[in-house]
Amino acid sequence: MGELNRENDRLSVDLLGIRLDNPVIPASGTFGYGAEFAELYDINILGTFSFKGTTLHERYGNPLPRIAECTAGMINAVGLQNPGVSHVIAHELPAMKRYFHKPVMANVSGFSVEEYVKTCSLLDREEQVGWIELNISCPNVHGGGMSFGTDPAAASEVVRAVKESVRKPLIVKLTPNVTDIVSIAKAVEDAGADGISLINTLLGMRIDLKTRRPVIKNIMGGFSGPAVFPVALRMVWQVSHAVGIPVIGMGGISSAGDVLEMMMAGAAAVEIGSANLTDPFACKKIIEALPGVMDRYGIRTLRELSGK
Amino acid sequence: MTGEVHRSLMKQSVFTITENRALTESVFEMSLRGDTSAIAGPGQFVNIRLPGFYLRRPISVAKAEGDVLTLTFKSVGHGTEVMSKMQPGEELDILTGLGNGYDLPSAGECPLLLGGGVGVPPLLYLAAKLREKGLPVDVVLGFNTASEIFYRDEFEALGCRVEVTTADGSCGTKGFVTDAGLFREWHSYFYTCGPLQMLKAVYEKSSCDGEFSFEERMGCGFGACMGCSVKVRDGYKRICKDGPVLRKEEILWES
Numbered sequence: 001m002g003e004l005n006r007e008n009d010r011l012s013v014d015l016l017g018i019r020l021d022n023p024v025i026p027a028s029g030t031f032g033y034g035a036e037f038a039e040l041y042d043i044n045i046l047g048t049f050s051f052k053g054t055t056l057h058e059r060y061g062n063p064l065p066r067i068a069e070c071t072a073g074m075i076n077a078v079g080l081q082n083p084g085v086s087h088v089i090a091h092e093l094p095a096m097k098r099y100f101h102k103p104v105m106a107n108v109s110g111f112s113v114e115e116y117v118k119t120c121s122l123l124d125r126e127e128q129v130g131w132i133e134l135n136i137s138c139p140n141v142h143g144g145g146m147s148f149g150t151d152p153a154a155a156s157e158v159v160r161a162v163k164e165s166v167r168k169p170l171i172v173k174l175t176p177n178v179t180d181i182v183s184i185a186k187a188v189e190d191a192g193a194d195g196i197s198l199i200n201t202l203l204g205m206r207i208d209l210k211t212r213r214p215v216i217k218n219i220m221g222g223f224s225g226p227a228v229f230p231v232a233l234r235m236v237w238q239v240s241h242a243v244g245i246p247v248i249g250m251g252g253i254s255s256a257g258d259v260l261e262m263m264m265a266g267a268a269a270v271e272i273g274s275a276n277l278t279d280p281f282a283c284k285k286i287i288e289a290l291p292g293v294m295d296r297y298g299i300r301t302l303r304e305l306s307g308k
Numbered sequence: 309m310t311g312e313v314h315r316s317l318m319k320q321s322v323f324t325i326t327e328n329r330a331l332t333e334s335v336f337e338m339s340l341r342g343d344t345s346a347i348a349g350p351g352q353f354v355n356i357r358l359p360g361f362y363l364r365r366p367i368s369v370a371k372a373e374g375d376v377l378t379l380t381f382k383s384v385g386h387g388t389e390v391m392s393k394m395q396p397g398e399e400l401d402i403l404t405g406l407g408n409g410y411d412l413p414s415a416g417e418c419p420l421l422l423g424g425g426v427g428v429p430p431l432l433y434l435a436a437k438l439r440e441k442g443l444p445v446d447v448v449l450g451f452n453t454a455s456e457i458f459y460r461d462e463f464e465a466l467g468c469r470v471e472v473t474t475a476d477g478s479c480g481t482k483g484f485v486t487d488a489g490l491f492r493e494w495h496s497y498f499y500t501c502g503p504l505q506m507l508k509a510v511y512e513k514s515s516c517d518g519e520f521s522f523e524e525r526m527g528c529g530f531g532a533c534m535g536c537s538v539k540v541r542d543g544y545k546r547i548c549k550d551g552p553v554l555r556k557e558e559i560l561w562e563s
Contacts, residue, residue, distance in 0.1 A: 029533065036528075061537065071362070074362055078533065078537075081537055081544070276532065279320075
């Protein structure tokens with residue numbers, strides 16, 4: 001037990017006033033509500049996790065196929081399938097409480113400022129919700145999602161409105177599909193965001209050589225996986241050097257070394273997405289590998305890496 | 309919601325290939341040794357990590373007995389082509405115990421199994437389990453042409469009544485599985501797996517209740533990503549986790 005505590009202490013980080021045992025956070029949309037992973041390992045070893053993106057109303061999402069494989073990555077066009085915030089509060093959160101005992105991150109999407117505000121304020125009242133992650137960056141829905149995240153004025157408006165209606169720390173998840181990520185980041189910081197997470201997926205597509213048609217029914221989708229890591233790292237570096245609020249780095253992380261790179265680029269914590277889908281033990285393996293990799297590079301604690 | 313669904317926990321483990329042989333020009337039967345304890349029954353699938361490919365390959369279980377797993381697959385793309393060339397001794401990282409599987413208690417006194425092409429393998433495992441229960445089992449196997457036929461002898465060896473159909477009439481009954489003489493006979497229940505067109509034909513022409521096994525492009529294969537959700541009568545189901553087997557009365561053919 002003593003050894004375990006020492007290890008935890010090496011890995012622990014602060015995320016907006018809440019101590020995480022380690023910086024590893026499964027990203028929204030790749031971890032459901034955690035139940036499938038709790039079959040395989042005790043998910044309480046995670047720093048926390050960001051649960052499936054929630055909208056005010058139930059959504060089925062996009063037609064199939066929603067998934068395409070790429071070299072060192074994948075494309076998804078799920079389209080925010082979720083049972084709606086009322087169902088999440090009535091069923092998913094109480095079920096989650098049985099196998100996850102830490103503060104959880106509530107990921108929220110919407111199609112209007114009002115929807116974002118309503119969904120966030122409902123989840124804000126839930127005891128287990130430690131942070132709200134505002135997804136203004138989903139590339140797979142029309143008339144909402146990413147359209148808020150590509151325009152500084154629209155981003156600012158939704159962040160300001162949500163910030164006024166919640167008490168929990170508000171993290172804003174940004175899309176990389178913009179010409180200037182820094183201007184968006186600064187806009188959401190000025191609007192009152194407590195933190196920023198990035199990157200969401202990069203818009204991409206594949207074509208089936210046999211049918212000559214796009215593999216994804218929705219034609220385009222969000223590209224993720226190890227191939228996007230250098231792009232994500234670059235944007236995390238740019239944003240964390242430009243804002244004064246904590247940044248969560250994500251995009252293609254698939255090893256303990258990637259986690260360390262992200263934190264060296266300025267991330268206070270990291271989210272891990274696609275890796276969970278190809279190896280359901282990915283986050284567990286990364287947490288377990290961190291101390292050894294830190295030893296190799298003379299890193300005593302993760303806190304010494306993160307400037308924020 | 310389904311009544312009796314297998315609810316096993318999935319497992320990740322390393323299997324060693326013991327044999328990999330061609331059954332036809334494009335269909336291969338791979339035998340592997342490893343921990344099969346998570347496999348609850350026929351209709352389930354495994355998800356295989358292949359070197360050089362990002363996503364796993366979902367393949368239905370053709371047989372699981374002791375520590376031997378049999379996977380029968382068609383070489384249809386780069387991934388399955390790589391699998392077809394793998395040699396005994398090579399190792400594979402496999403997630404086992406995925407999907408709900410067929411509901412055996414629904415079989416009644418005389419079930420009918422309808423398989424098309426590479427949809428046949430999971431039915432071999434099912435036929436073995438139904439025969440173990442002492443049930444008479446009728447089987448219709450549909451193929452495009454005579455050279456694509458496989459597993460006919462294996463079903464007959466289990467004591468099933470087997471009828472083969474070929475689309476070009478080069479062997480057995482000419483036409484599709486729904487043209488088979490056995491298809492017109494009375495059965496208590498049916499189980500089917502095959503191409504979507506075949507499943508739709510079975511749905512329209514069958515006179516009893518039954519179950520359909522679906523194939524879909526998957527992200528994770530274990531219910532986390534919502535990549536393979538389909539609409540059903542009372543909501544939606546993840547083909548990988550709540551399926552791949554759906555009952556006739558819950559299926560919607562849109563989406």
